């Protein structure tokens with residue numbers, strides 16, 4: 001896809017926006033390096049105050065520079081940069097409008113996308129399901145970039161920090177970019193795990209109960225170094 005630019009006076013990025021952009025570009029490059037997307041698929045956004053920094057449409061992530069800071073306000077009006085924001089912006093804005101998310105990661109990860117074509121919900125084969133708030137739902141299909149897809153995603157995200165998008169990919173959010181990214185990686189890993197376990201002939205994977213998932217979620221929230 002050709003790179004699109006148009007000239008219009010925008011404000012200059014604040015120092016914290018410049019820093020957030022650097023982290024966003026690094027995360028976007030990681031989605032390619034980690035095999036979660038191919039080419040310019042997928043997109044990443046970070047909220048700084050009432051500005052949402054977002055990957056531009058159709059520009060390879062290794063070509064993004066510190067000067068390419070692209071940002072919109074919470075209604076989608078562009079306030080930073082001249083590159084056209086990702087076409088999947090409505091989905092990102094919908095998440096920021098309805099949750100306390102500070103970062104959103106959207107990918108076309110292969111195992112997760114495969115699972116999105118098979119079930120309505122990822123069967124809870126692993127306790128990391130608790131880290132996403134419970135069994136991960138699949139949002140019904142709608143064309144990319146549409147308000148309809150954004151609505152479907154919001155419904156699938158209720159009480160969750162991640163969902164699958166049928167015949168499309170993944171979306172996770174977090175209070176930091178690292179957290180949102182890690183949730184995508186965990187989701188893709190769990191999808192791969194379920195595909196492996198459920199493809200063993202004459203066997204059915206055992207699933208965790210609701211209370212086991214809840215307990216794991218509580219333990220995960222308290223996990224880490226004390227203090």
Ligand SMILES: [Zn+2]
Nearest residue numbers: 042088144169
């Ligand atoms: Zn997509």
